[in-house]
Amino acid sequence: MAKLSPDTIVGIDLGTTNSCAAVATGDGQVRLVPYKGGEFTIPSIFAIDDKGHELIGHEAKRQWQLNPRNTLYATKRLIGRSPKDDVVDTVQRSVQYRLHGGAHNDVELDCHGRTFQVQDVAAKLLAKIRDVASDHLGFKVRRAVVTVPAYFTDRQRQAVKEAGRLVELEVVRIINEPTAAALAYGAGKKLQERVLVYDLGGGTFDVSIIEIRDRVFEVKATGGDIFLGGLDFDDAIIRHVLDGFREKHGIDLSGDPVAMQRVRDLAERTKIDLSVRTEAPFSIPFITMTPQGQPLNLEARFSRELLEELTRGLVQRTLDLVEQVMADAGVEPKDIDEVMLVGGQTRMPLVQQTLTHYFKKPPSKAVHPDEAVAIGAALYGWSLQESSDLKLQLLDVIPMAIGLEAAGGAMHVVLPRNAPIPNAKALAATSSLDDQSELMLRIFQGDHAEVAANELLGEFTFRGVRPAPAGAVRLEVLFEVNVEGILTVSASDLDTGKQMKRTLRVTQS
Template sequence: MHKEPIIGIDLGTTNSCAAIVEDSGNVKLIPYKGGEYTIPSIFAIDDKGNELIGFEAKRQWQLNPRNTVYGSKRLVGVNYSSEVVGTMKKAVAYNMRAGTKNDVTLDVGKKEFSLQEISAKILGKIRDVASNYLKTPIKRAVVTVPAYFNDRQRQSVKDAGKLIDLEVVRIINEPTAAALAYGVGKTLKEKVVIYDLGGGTFDVSIIEIRDRVFEVKATGGDVFLGGIDFDNAIIHHVLKDFAAKTGIDLATDPVAMQRIKDLAERTKIDLSAREEVPFNIPFITMTAQGQPLNIEMKFTRKMLEQLTNQLVDRTLQMVARVLVDSGLSTKDIDEVMLVGGQTRMPVVQDRLTKFFGKPPSKGVHPDEAVAIGAALYAHSLEDNTNLRIQLLDVIPMAIGLERGDGGFHVVFPRNASIPNAKQLLATTSIDNQTELAMRIYQGDHDTVARNDLLGEFTFSGIMPAKAGTVNVEIIFDVSVEGILTMRAKDPATGREMKTTVRVTQS
């Protein structure tokens, strides 16, 4: 008897989705009650202390904005001191503060939660929906992450699975999963661009498909660019317009903000099909004299395009960079795939058509491709599978160590293929030194201060001797999931040294 199935999970910033390959070989999205295939990635605690996840959390969001957590994927594995946190604080009503490891802790309904716990709640909900639908317990999953997630963010997703006893068998990149959804079973020989603009993150990957081999040539992205930012551009415009007309700043009123947020998202979606839509919210607030005030405006598609122009520009600059990294020109690209709900915006499609000289392909469903690809990959890992897929992926940004002058010594360059291992020979710098400490960073900048600190590795058990006479061989190993492990040995004796890793936070 084979083990219970492995499902594929797309753990998204705004919506999540799961899929499975059935015994017949067909891929099936796992439906939620009411026939929906996606579950909002929202967690809340209501005034009675009940935990709500998904649609239940979304339904009460307007009335309970302070205890409703959304967009939390943007904070996973992030330092509390980073810019991302400052930007998020302005945009959300829930409270965040520094955790013990200078990570982010959220206060929700008189309790505190780490980001891993929030991710675990959402993963748990998806697993329960899948278990109920498949009538079998689900204990293993392939979970997708943005290609541009760093080592710590990837590790956080694995840890979230551990919290609920869900074995994350493999983490794969979202654009790579979408390429699998497009290419598996088609015996293709193509170079494709996956342009993935989701709710909270943007990725672009160039992938060469040779039948069942999916080789990522280059990848890039921005984990702080997505549909939420297009909504925020509308919200910002509405607040400015209302303040100019009435002198009232609605940004300090969480319930008013929530009503504006909801309508902003609806307006953005409507403008993909229409040229103009009304933006009306009755009784948004009161004057000092107790007169009710309404928001009454019109939005045109042109206005939305002007407000979000620089967001689309940022994605295309990244597409250009990734093309250069891959050594390919636009003429070498056979297909451009669109993934993520925000790619439904007509201007995104127009700009890509101009950039590549041909319209994007309709070969994958923008909301479902990532979960489908994850399920196909999960199926290829099963014991009794007849599907063999070879994934050759890359790391999204360089990994290296701090040099004495604060410079960045690159061990693995950006777009280095994974799995990958490198050896470095280090030596002691003071007499009778018995420990060697190294700070490891990941990022695209020349100075470590601008990159993310992954941790501080201390190797102990070095033979005490004169400075420079003892060598230590350090092996850096990046797994197929883009996660780094390190070990050190004494080349003279071949003895492995003890490593302690402090994921120190800057």
């Protein structure tokens, strides 16, 4: 086994519901970082208890039922996002803590009288993972490869890097979760295969088609939905249970945070049970009181058939995205050598049956759905180290188009969806007014024809434009996307050679 040093790059899967870390030690060997109790995953939960103590991971989860207002979970869905009403409203309906629009066109979270930016919570989770890994390895971990959903925007990737910076953890590289899973499956095995990675985690869904040619992993197309995951399957159960209780007793539990947390916990456990059983009880004693002060129990039974009926639409949404990505890659089901399942929600029999029917063969069981992403990240981290015996090449793509606001609010696409990265594209620009002194570009990411429906990445202002009649100044604007999918924009005056450049940061409102 290779000797690990403080320069070792660990792999971190920063998940919506659970996170996981791993370290590669050469010769294709990878070990997962264990937590207290021998588990390899840590809940992605942050809380502040009534004494003001900060709790992270298992400790935060243990007190969740009694302290739901001050327990922050599923925050990954909000990282790097604008506080568009539908986003905030969607999340607010399914969590017990409070959230609101922040001062920087972002989302902020309230916890125990304090306000946190979403990347602050991600930073605390990263610090906990780093500290546990450091204790396990015997030296302070300083460098990591961190994974994100393939469907994350530039702005969300920037926010994850920022979370690392906040706790002095160098995020050496950000790679996409499906790509990491493909690395766990194929690194060092001299494969020549086309795989489809179906990654249905706690909060996000990704699908990528990846061609593996020995040590080259080339993504042909990717797609996804960062508001589609196991939490939505839980919510379907919760809605059904609340409706039934309201019909029976005339009481709406949705306004009671402690009752709601008890229901949420049992909904997740019931869903998991129904992957191995066909029936499960749904029973919570003393869930609430009648107006006369009599205790009420919540009593129901759930069958796998009922769960499938409630969630069939969610599974169909994943299949629709699979079909879109297949079309983007120009392939048919028969062209896929293996279908790989990643993420805990893929254990659901309906998911596996749906994919088996579509691809006419069962999905592969070659990778562990909860651990593959961290393992792939660790292997890639190892390949980046100078002493590595494993050199891997990742050829990834942009998940959503990047473009500019054109006349009438239309999206002028500069780099289309599934364009390979790294990539660069130059655009010619000119002044539109006499003696104009600056040029301002609003840059968006998304696949809608109108910019209003896409995510604003930022505004780029090129100051010091040479005074001249309208149309006389010749400018060139260069868009460059690096291997991590992060965008840098630069502009130059072709007549004077003056240049200006910046990496797009989270937009200031």
